[in-house]
Amino acid sequence: MSDLSMATKTKTFDVNAIRQDFPILSQEVNGKPLVYLDNGASAQKPQAVLDAMDRYYREMHSNVHRGAHTLGDRATTAFEGARETVRAFLNAGSTREIVWTRGTTEAINLVANGLAPRLKEGDEILVSHMEHHANIVPWQMIAERTGAKVVPIQVTPEGELDMASFTSLLNDRTRILAITHVSNVLGTVNPIAPLIEQAKKQGVLTLIDGAQAVPHFQPDVQALGCDFYVFSSHKLFGPTGIGALYGRAELLEEMPPYQGGGEMIERVSFERTTWNVLPYKFEAGTPAIAEAVGLAAAIDYLNNLDRAAMEAAESALLQRANELVETVPGMSIIGTARRKVPVMSFKIEGLHPSDIGTLLDQQGIAIRTGHHCAMPLMDFYGVPGTARASFAFYNTQQEVEKLFTGLQKIQRLFT
Template sequence: MSTLSVAKTTQPLFDVYAVRRDFPILSQQVNGKPLVYLDNGASSQRPEAVLQAMDSYYREMHSNVHRGAHTLADRATTAFEGARKKVQQFLNAPSAREIIWTRGTTEAINLVANGLAPLLKPGDEILLSQMEHHANIVPWQMLAERTGAKVLPIDVTPEGELDMDSFHSLLGERTRVLAITHVSNALGTVNPVADMVAKAKTQGVITLVDGAQAVGHFQPDVQALDCDFYVFSAHKLFGPTGIGVLYGRAALLEAMPPWQGGGEMIERVSFAGTTYNTLPYKFEAGTPAIAEAVGLGAAIDYLATLDRDAMEAAESGLLQRANELVSSVPGMTIIGTSPNKVPLISFKIDGLHPSDIGTLLDQQGIAIRAGHHCAMPLMEYYGLPGGTARASFAFYNTLEEVEQLFAALQKIQRLFA
């Protein structure tokens, strides 16, 4: 019998049950059980508004964008560039020309790393952190190999926060780039990126913030952060896969070489030479992901219909309830205990492999993630070669689902005790 206590209820400020009706996928059953989707850190789900927007694009306006001399091309271009404007407003970027479409966060970081190559020389230093996703490690290692620069990691504390003493000791006259995650995908920690960017800028350092895990939980302001680059993926923001965003300061983007060559990124081509297009098209070679951009724009519109403060409060309530229930599962330990977190718990249970936990939860209709979460250096730091199990919540999750997770974990623990 479950040892869970009944959570106290108050009049909700955020009607999660009404919101859940906007997400068709949440109403299904998995393995004969109602789906409890707690893998939002890997990919969030899409509301009906996004599905309808993409369907409408394909049914009513599909055409290639720009330069078309017909109505469908005009419609597609209007919707495509309208989505860019929505992203600009979402990030509070100064100009839509600073919003570059990419395939996702990974490609956006690779684009920036490639573009900064001419600015680096042997002995220059690139600061990352031990908690970075591989997508914000490997491109910088590749850049270091090309240029003779060095990649230096900022330490992490046992609680899962960045060691600011380590940051300050590493930041110096040789530092050229600071690339830091806004929110850890493996721990949920929200990093003090505004303070770090401000400190880095006193040294003339170029700054990139990986916002993949942040945008689904709160709305970043790139002007307030004052970062040079900010990147995220649409599928973490309740939008489609296959498209992401690079915000870049216009002066830096204009100084960087193009990422790929081909259509759209050119102004004029001859065998004597090529003139590149203006921003943002200079970095958007080939036919873009038009329907996906429309879908991302629809996701941003959908989020704008919600009470953001109430949504964030509801998510905080999910994390609080999860933390309250940890003691109900013998041998369970949370990895990453910073008080400043998004609703995500990364955990281990004595005697159980994370992959086994994930499989056994799936049999009960509960979807989580298990493994190293593309954060092997962090798992090595914690001495967790098998990684962790990770439950990551979104605003459409309920307190009942949190309690279902822990009831299921109790059942698993009893089976293997």
């Protein structure tokens, strides 16, 4: 789909070479070298993604599928090639099971609306206490329409899913389990496979929110056995405005369309409209073609890294951050699960998270502050919000140390 950088041609992992592939990282912010630690909100893009999208617009832009000309053929080939790239990334059985969406949020809304006809009063939808609002609110809206009930699975003080709570809540009224693979606040990696296994024994459908998982490791939807898996491109080092839904074909066939319009139809008359085949039944209107091309380029880029070395490097970043916590008096970590991706949510006694974020920005260090679209989890921990540093494979040990040097400076200002 796109030319790869020198750093990724031979499946190597050299963080200094890799950083050269991300143009945005070389700039200064507020007179300081940028230290970008807000990857959980949106990751940066390698040059390969920028080039792929530029090439699409320069050489092949056209609408897809029905253009009777060369540009239409080029665009369609690139667009459907991108779908195949996503299929392979998730190890889905067929491209029929890969639906383009605007991102994780739209994908969850699509599934929630599609499964609504299966729900009735008294049915239950299990979510966890650590969910992003995008995996709570759509289910609440569907529950209000159908008389179903959204039931939260508890988490432990350490930020792990309470398996005893899950087991006790799973019953003959449960219809759907919708749960995050990785918490955007805690970094916790949930035990998805056994959760799905238990749910399947009860005939419960499963949706996995993979938005925070896919930047750090590659899921296998067939091995997991989930019914639906969703993610966003912009967290996977691709462009904004696009994401993907994996859904088992037999379930997608049963589900009604989410939106109506062009592309998703087979035939339209004033008497009756019939739907297109999968996956197009769920893709009304002109799709995000350039963005699909960019997402495929991002996946190609990742596929040409040494993924094991990448994951080890990210683990080392989190380990170094944990080692430095004691150097900042009054600092405490929210979420200490045994298995985590490199995400650190924290608070510092006497400091508001937003002040921490603003003062770090003055030092060129970008983090996220607030409730992180996870208000129920904030309520569980009894805090209005946290500061969050989220690391990616292009971050360095020196950047981790700069974060803590910055926090030490802030802490001294208020003591």
